[in-house]
Amino acid sequence: MAEYIIKNGFVFDPVQGIKGDKSDVAIKDGKIVSDVSKSAKVIDAAGKTVMAGAVEIHAHIAGPKVNLGRIYRPEDKLFTCTATKGIERTGSGNSIPSTFKTGYEYAKMGYTTAMEAAMPPMFSRHVHEEIRDTPIIDEGAFPVFGNNWFVMEYLKNNEVENTAAYIAWLLRATKGYAVKVVNPGGTEAWGWGLNCLSIHDPVPYFDITPAEIVKGLIEANEYLGLPHSMHIHPNNLGNPGCYQTTLDTLNLADGYKAKNKFGREQVMHITHMQFHSYGGENWGNFESKATEIMNFVNSHKNLTMDTGNVTLDETTTMTADGPFEHHLTGLNHLKWANCDVELETAAGVVPYIYSPDIKVCAIQWSIGLELALLAKDPMRCFITTDHPNAGPFTRYPRVFKWLMSEKARNERLNTFKNADKVIAASTLGSIDREITLYELAQMTRAGPAKSLGLANICGGLKPGMDADVAVYDFNPDKPLADPEMIETAFSRAAFVFKSGVQVVTHGDIVNTGHKRTLWVDAKVKDNPQVMRDIKEKFLKYYSMTQANYEALGHHFVPNPFALEVDATQA
Amino acid sequence: MTKTVTDVVCPFCGTLCDDLEVAVTDDGKQILDVYNACAIGAEKFLHSQAKDRITRPRFQQPDGTWKETSYDEAADYTAKMLAGAKKPLMYGWSSTNCEAQSMGHEIAEMCGACVDNTAAVCHGTTLIAVQDIGLPTCTLGEVKNRADTIIFWGCNPCHAHPRHMSRYSIFPRGFFTGKGHKSRKLVVVDPRVTDTAKMADIHLQVTQGQDYELLNAFRVAFKGEWLPDVVAGIPKEKIIEAANIMKAGRFGIIFFGMGVTQSLGKNHNIDEAIAVTKDLNEYTKFSIMPMRGHYNVTGSGEVLAWQFGYPYSVDLTRGFPRYNPGDTSSIDLLTRGEIDAAFVIGSDPGAHFPISAVKKIAQVNSVCIDPHITPTSGVSKLHVPVAFVGVETGGNAYRMDNVPIDCRKVVEPPEGMLTDEEFLTMVRDRVKKLKGVA
């Protein structure tokens, strides 16, 4: 394989503690190395910013609900199609881009790894077909467990070991990466048109509470020692006053310590915190509770989170929180899609327009930024838009601009239609912190990689790690004349390398690389009871056979990369 | 000696039963019997065993006779035809696997083709309605485990989806439905007294073409507002009775078919049916699901959507995807005479399109990929027989509820026969060369 040396760039790498020093990054055989031969191809990065490839910890980019969004929103394609060009396949869509466009857009921004945040296990084939058709970036997918009948039945009786054995089986059957929980218990209740809005609302029939599900899944996750922690979208998302439910949920992690060989320190990752940080009793007195939330997160080292920044765009919301989407269509009266999945989960889809002229939308925008700016440890707070829920991932460069430039965000804040009310509803206007490039590398590279258990593989530039490298036309030594330069530079990287292959040159795709599918292969002690339970559920309640559920052939996951875990001694 | 292949997936209708067992000879070359399938499903497997099956591509001669050719020459012809055409149509896709669809799309993109599937003549109207108003739906196992109210509207599963009722909708005992069909109320809406209607607790014999009116009357009845004495041929009392049954259940579902999608009102009927479903979610839990016909028409829509953004009638002639049913849909393209080459796979438009459209296929260069001799192969210049997907090769398919199931290979195809995917790969590689793509 080719050798490269990226010379004279300003390097930002939290893994090695490099804070913008002018230095070289060498690549050989797909890895970062300390030295290369004279014949290595030289990439001139003088005056440019060099970071590891970015890591997306939470986005909805592949699978049934994403595709339902594509199918039912032809309007999302308007003026967004790109023609076939060289090796680039045609692309379409803005908030729900086609698979090809998804891969290209991430790569062009310097992202080289991304996690699909909610895989309905029964639809894992669909998720993997789309992942296969998303070029360049490495991807993993999180199967959802928080409303799964096996999990609820085991945890009702406190059977953590059985839960763990079931998780291991399901990760293998679906080629899944982590334990995802969405509105625990509430989505099962939605099977009857109901919901669980607090962590103590019992789940109809199953006689278990969201709190018990969450704690049980943390315990099962740590029993297995999985690379990532339990990854949760708490109950009561999106409602005024929901921050209290969020704090209750965060409290459930109290006393738990991470147990794994990947260097991960958290036991709970809370996703799209923006949607869970609302105060007030109604939309009239809706306000930010980011300070309360971040005080808690900052003082609890066993938590990580991502922001879920609102980008003020028209977008498409989609979540396994079925009852929430039904609630949302009642608020905005836009078209509602829903799909309940037997024994496992549900999903809803509703378009949404985050208008800067609407007070609540502007406050949501403020909260997302506030969370990131109040984070004391950028290694535990990551930037996302919960794509496409709070905005399309293609807006990351704009979010970076707002975070890195007080001027840029105040310009936005002060020109909202209801600026006075918006400013009064959060502390954003009084924060003068500007995220540095080093902190940005923590929040988009090293941090999410560590949280995912990938700290030794990606998110950094230490010799031995995968050669995922992004070079941006951004000179940190020059005074920033205009904050727009941030958005421009991070929208289109000058050069991107994925596993040592140069995939982007001056913003164009030049190679589609060797895309991999990341999954977790967890070994557990033989567990005849769980195997019997699985067999019985398929015979009685599933609408497909166990043999057809488990078979996930090579054509779905052509280039797998398994992280192995051995819990047979646990 | 024989062996039995289990968990076989039936590649016939959108029910996509995956519990078939097939007895085959020890050498894996011949099917002896098919278990668990309905009559039409079993026939599909047994038909593949016909001794007089066409096993090599063949060109139609000017006098209507056929001359055998090789797959190589067939791929040459197909590639040249598609690469040379200004606006080729690539139609069908509903009876092949997703892998073949995907390969076909790559060719279509390079050639600037129009890609369309059989939704164009069945549930395309459903898709338009979903684009208008959304779709509250669920998987078929949810119906089995929870549903106590079943509505079949304009469809006749007894004949079109024979195992639907026993596997999912009426008879099975699920988690919350331990009493099986005794725990379910069945409402059938159909102008005819079909075999499905005969099983109903309530049969609403709607006046032909007035489904929209009846759906609308339901929405009024849910709210308890004033109704005329008779709507769409149904007395008010009966409408109110049925409306109350729907509201009173704990989990209900509307299954609908071509009786509403292709009758007067078309997509507007489905709009209203979805609105009915949405309304019912104010009182209880309700879903709605199209009874998709071909076993993988759903998959074609899925693959088209994730690759191009639209579920059918995709026009790639400008180098990027466009979608405008009525303009970019097959029958319209054909009858307007805009197509200069026709490629058909996994469907039989010769039997289902209006004669004016079929004539246009006959007038241009055309290729038909189909294991069978069909009306379409009869009007095509080149017929390429292939292995049966789901019998002689595997590959992914999507059930009517969008659940993906990987089909199984049960027996070997006849010596030397290619699969859809293999043949399309040959065409793709040739088109690449013709177009000078690396």
Ligand code: SF4
């Ligand atoms: S119902 Fe449909 S899928 Fe099932 S066996 Fe019959 S034809 Fe095949």
Ligand SMILES: [Zn+2]
């Ligand atoms: Zn999400």
